[in-house]
Amino acid sequence: MRFRPARSILLCSLAVMLAGPAGGITIKKWVDENGVTHYGTSIPPQYVNQAHEELNERGIAVKRVDRAQTPEEIARERELEALRREQQRIVEREADKKRITAQYQRELNRFRQLKHGFRANSPGDVEPVRKQPRIIPVDGAVVCHDSNQCDRLWPLAKEWAKQHATTPVEVVGERILVTRAARKPTDISLTVSRLRRSGVERIFLDLSCMNSVSGREFCKRASVRDLPRQFVEVMQQHIEKEDAASVGK
Numbered sequence: 091m092r093f094r095p096a097r098s099i100l101l102c103s104l105a106v107m108l109a110g111p112a113g114g115i116t117i118k119k120w121v122d123e124n125g126v127t128h129y130g131t132s133i134p135p136q137y138v139n140q141a142h143e144e145l146n147e148r149g150i151a152v153k154r155v156d157r158a159q160t161p162e163e164i165a166r167e168r169e170l171e172a173l174r175r176e177q178q179r180i181v182e183r184e185a186d187k188k189r190i191t192a193q194y195q196r197e198l199n200r201f202r203q204l205k206h207g208f209r210a211n212s213p214g215d216v217e218p219v220r221k222q223p224r225i226i227p228v229d230g231a232v233v234c235h236d237s238n239q240c241d242r243l244w245p246l247a248k249e250w251a252k253q254h255a256t257t258p259v260e261v262v263g264e265r266i267l268v269t270r271a272a273r274k275p276t277d278i279s280l281t282v283s284r285l286r287r288s289g290v291e292r293i294f295l296d297l298s299c300m301n302s303v304s305g306r307e308f309c310k311r312a313s314v315r316d317l318p319r320q321f322v323e324v325m326q327q328h329i330e331k332e333d334a335a336s337v338g339k
Contacts, residue, residue: 117145230295230318232325239332240284240291243325247282247293250321255280275304278314295321 118133120142133142139158143151159167232247234240248267252259255269256278262268265284272279281296295318299309308314 115147117149119143119145119151228292228294230297230321232293232322232329234291234293235329237291239329240293242332243293243328244284246328247295247321247325250324251280251282251295254278254317254321272298272300272305275300275302275308277305278317280317293325 115131117129117131119127119129120133120137120140121127122137129145133140141157142155144153144155146152232243234243248262251267251269256276257270257272260268260270266281267283268281269279277300279298281298283294283296285292285294297309297314297317299305299314
């Protein structure tokens, strides 16, 4: 097989760098403005912000670094996030309007019935039976029978979160407890809260790890991912004990 001289020199240079005396050396690979690929142990200042790759001792790319964003791109990214937040606020306001309109219509119908005298002559005159809210299972969420049961479970839930988080408590409120955000790859931050949605009250445990490659990998471990299930199991066991005690009375 015949090689072009330029490519032969390039391959030889790469082989020399990889086989050099300094063990564990990282080779950088980048492309200049003319499309020419370069290799070296360091990147010239004018190319530092360009995309490049890092190679191991076998010449295999083990890491890719994207180019740095320009100020214009950063500004667009921030604007996009701001628009998304505003969009969510609009969605929430529209949902509030619909709820208010529906409530107004119910009150108006009730007023008309009282004014003219209520007579259930047709199915439309009878107020429909309210449907039971649909409960969608969520990891880490415990559904309470009622607010009183949530009141009894809440101290247990807060204590469980404090014992299983590896970061100290940062916020404590009437319906929420938050431990400090993860600062190390092996940190576990927990948030436990009491939420009421569609007439159903829940106690919800949320988990987060450090926002880094190593932190995200740590969060994927079975022992970490299993914490919300363990939390629900403990809460359910307490509920079952309460139910059994009430039946025995």
